[in-house]
Structure formats: C-alpha cells, structure tokens
Amino acid sequence: MLKTEGIVLSEIRFKETSKILNIYTKKYGKIPVMARGAYKPKSKLIATTQPFSYNEYILHKGRNFYYLNQGVVIDPFYxxxxxxxxxxxxxxxxxxxxxxxxxxxxxxxxxxxxxxxxxxxxxxxxxxxxxxxxxxxxxxxxxxxxxxxxxCVICNNxxxxxxxxxxxxxxxxxxxxxxxxxxxxxxxxxxxxxxxxxxxxxxxxxxxxxxxxxxxxxxxxxxxxxxxxxxxxxxxxxxxxxxxxxxxx
Ligand SMILES: [Zn+2]
CATH class of the missing domain: 1.20.1440.120 (Recombination protein O, C-terminal domain)
Known part of the structure; x- marks a missing residue:
C-alpha cells in the first residue's frame, strides 16, 4: 500500500464503469492509475477521480497500473x-x-x-x-x-x-x-x-x-x-x- 498526494491530469473510460487516470503525485511523479468502478453512480471514487482535483490517495501497485483503493479530497478546484x-x-x-x-x-x-x-x-x-x-x-x-x-547566450554581449x-x-x-x-x-x-x-x-x-x-x-x-x-x-x-x-x- 502506498500513500501520496496527487492531482488528476486526465481520465479515459475503461470498459463500462472504470477509469484509467494519469495522476501527478507528489511522491512518485506521474503514474497511470486504474480506478475500478469510478463511473458507477454511487462510487466512492467519483470526487477523487475528476481532472484538476487534488487528493490524498491510497494505492497499490499492479503489473501495468497502480490501483486506486481510497481517496480523500484535499481541494476539488471546482x-x-x-x-x-x-x-x-x-x-x-x-x-x-x-x-x-x-x-x-x-x-x-x-x-x-x-x-x-x-x-x-x-x-x-x-x-x-x-x-x-x-x-x-x-x-x-x-x-x-x-x-x-x-x-547573448553565445558571446555574452x-x-x-x-x-x-x-x-x-x-x-x-x-x-x-x-x-x-x-x-x-x-x-x-x-x-x-x-x-x-x-x-x-x-x-x-x-x-x-x-x-x-x-x-x-x-x-x-x-x-x-x-x-x-x-x-x-x-x-x-x-x-x-x-x-x-x-x-x-
Ligand atoms: Zn552574440
């Protein structure tokens, strides 16, 4: 389990109800994150998977992606x-x-x-x-x-x-x-x-x-x-x- 602050840079839909995000994190730089079920109407991940939002995340690392377990909004920048x-x-x-x-x-x-x-x-x-x-x-x-x-970069003039x-x-x-x-x-x-x-x-x-x-x-x-x-x-x-x-x- 990894804990870091991060800002959502972009999202794309994956299958019916999931999202693949690019999150810029404080500790690990830019990482691809799978948010399973983030499109379900009652998902707890809705707020923390919106572009611009600034959140604290708990993630775990899989083979191709990080997986989003939990998120807490720090500032949604609505x-x-x-x-x-x-x-x-x-x-x-x-x-x-x-x-x-x-x-x-x-x-x-x-x-x-x-x-x-x-x-x-x-x-x-x-x-x-x-x-x-x-x-x-x-x-x-x-x-x-x-x-x-x-x-001048070249001759200093x-x-x-x-x-x-x-x-x-x-x-x-x-x-x-x-x-x-x-x-x-x-x-x-x-x-x-x-x-x-x-x-x-x-x-x-x-x-x-x-x-x-x-x-x-x-x-x-x-x-x-x-x-x-x-x-x-x-x-x-x-x-x-x-x-x-x-x-x-
Ligand atoms: Zn010059």
Missing part, C-alpha cells in the same frame, strides 16, 4: 471547471505537465508549482494571459530549461539592441551570432524585460506587474515554441480550445 476560461487555461496546464514528464519520475518542486497554479487559477477572473506566461516560464525552468536572457530568441541555444542571441540559429525569433528589449519580471515574480504576486497584452502575446508565442522544442512535441491540443474562446492566444 472553480476551475465552472468558468470556461479558467477551464481552458487549466486544461493547458494539465496537458503541459502530462506531455512533458516521463512516468514515475518524482519532481516535488513541479508538483508544488502545479498545485499552486491551480489554486491561483481557481480565483482568477481576468489577466489570464499574464498568469499563463508566468506559469510557462516557471514550468520550463523547473524542467531544467530556464531561458538565458541576461545577455549585452550592448546589442538587435536580439533574437533561440530555441536551440535556450535564450537570446545577438546579431553577431544570428548565424548559429537562423530560426531565431526577433525579440525587443522591452519584451526581454517583461520576460525577466515574469520569470522572477511569484505567481501570487503578479497583480503588481503592468504588462501590455501585445507583449504577453509575443511571449506566449515564443514560449509555446520553446516548450514544444524542449519536450519534443508538435502541438498542444488544449491550445485549440483556448484559441476558440479567446483572441489573446
């Missing part, structure tokens, strides 16, 4: 599911975590970031884009790819106003070094400055930051590609939903 924008941004957060992390690799820092992000998201009514760009920066940093934006963001170099490069990554995306000084602020400001203190929407859109665009590059994926399904409900992304 507010996320009650608002289409919160839901769509939250769905993107869950997909980012699910797609980038190998199974059974513990990362408590990332777990705490996920938990904190869902808690903050469940109370947001506006400025979603600022929140999500700050999340993207922290998330990719915790995976080990913090973008280097103090000076910081007096050149003509900069690009390079996915392959993991940061900004100056015009002397453009040939190293011809696919770099132009990035101006103000955008770099906003990126730095969002990287170092805690998620629960973002209210104090003034951030123009056009710069946030540019940053999201750069980060989406930077994240996909580093986790070796082509696209995020959840962004299609987001794009259909907001013009910001």
């Amino acid at each position: 507010n996320i599911r009650e608002n289409i924008k919160r839901f769509a941004y939250g769905f993107y957060i869950l997909e980012l975590i699910e797609k980038s992390i190998p199974e059974e690799e513990e990362n408590e820092r990332l777990f705490l970031l996920l938990e904190k992000s869902l808690r903050i998201l469940s109370n947001i009514d506006e400025e979603f884009l600022k929140f999500i760009v700050a999340f993207e920066l922290k998330y990719i940093s915790f995976l080990g790819y913090r973008p280097y934006i103090d000076s 910081n007096h050149n106003l003509n900069m690009k963001f390079s996915n392959s170099e993991g940061g900004i490069i100056c015009s002397n070094c453009f040939s190293i990554d011809p696919g770099g995306k132009s990035i101006d000084m103000l955008t770099i400055k906003v990126m730095k602020k969002l990287l170092f400001t805690p998620l629960d203190s973002l209210n104090s930051l003034e951030t123009p929407v056009n710069i946030l859109m540019k940053l999201h665009n750069i980060l989406e590609e930077y994240i996909l590059y580093n986790i070796d994926r082509k696209e995020f399904n959840s962004l299609n939903l987001l794009k259909s409900i907001t013009d910001d992304i």
Whole structure:
C-alpha cells in the first residue's frame, strides 16, 4: 500500500464503469492509475477521480497500473471547471505537465508549482494571459530549461539592441551570432524585460506587474515554441480550445 498526494491530469473510460487516470503525485511523479468502478453512480471514487482535483490517495501497485483503493479530497478546484476560461487555461496546464514528464519520475518542486497554479487559477477572473506566461516560464525552468536572457547566450554581449530568441541555444542571441540559429525569433528589449519580471515574480504576486497584452502575446508565442522544442512535441491540443474562446492566444 502506498500513500501520496496527487492531482488528476486526465481520465479515459475503461470498459463500462472504470477509469484509467494519469495522476501527478507528489511522491512518485506521474503514474497511470486504474480506478475500478469510478463511473458507477454511487462510487466512492467519483470526487477523487475528476481532472484538476487534488487528493490524498491510497494505492497499490499492479503489473501495468497502480490501483486506486481510497481517496480523500484535499481541494476539488471546482472553480476551475465552472468558468470556461479558467477551464481552458487549466486544461493547458494539465496537458503541459502530462506531455512533458516521463512516468514515475518524482519532481516535488513541479508538483508544488502545479498545485499552486491551480489554486491561483481557481480565483482568477481576468489577466489570464499574464498568469499563463508566468506559469510557462516557471514550468520550463523547473524542467531544467530556464531561458538565458541576461545577455547573448553565445558571446555574452549585452550592448546589442538587435536580439533574437533561440530555441536551440535556450535564450537570446545577438546579431553577431544570428548565424548559429537562423530560426531565431526577433525579440525587443522591452519584451526581454517583461520576460525577466515574469520569470522572477511569484505567481501570487503578479497583480503588481503592468504588462501590455501585445507583449504577453509575443511571449506566449515564443514560449509555446520553446516548450514544444524542449519536450519534443508538435502541438498542444488544449491550445485549440483556448484559441476558440479567446483572441489573446
Ligand atoms: Zn552574440
């Protein structure tokens, strides 16, 4: 028997009444969990097998899956599911975590970031884009790819106003070094400055930051590609939903 806190990333139906979940746990990282009978109307597992919900679990390990024996809700994060924008941004957060992390690799820092992000998201009514760009920066940093934006990654030059963001170099490069990554995306000084602020400001203190929407859109665009590059994926399904409900992304 294993005991751990976890957050449900996704669910799929299995046979008539069961669910296979992907749960991001504090102790064991991302694990596949079979919740037998979770679709039965009177199942005790209904609340603790919903995406976004944060629970304490008792599990046991089988050959292909972990099996869910018992769950106690810590926070259901109902507010996320009650608002289409919160839901769509939250769905993107869950997909980012699910797609980038190998199974059974513990990362408590990332777990705490996920938990904190869902808690903050469940109370947001506006400025979603600022929140999500700050999340993207922290998330990719915790995976080990913090973008280097103090000076040119290659030659350390910081007096050149003509900069690009390079996915392959993991940061900004100056015009002397453009040939190293011809696919770099132009990035101006103000955008770099906003990126730095969002990287170092805690998620629960973002209210104090003034951030123009056009710069946030540019940053999201750069980060989406930077994240996909580093986790070796082509696209995020959840962004299609987001794009259909907001013009910001
Ligand atoms: Zn350079």
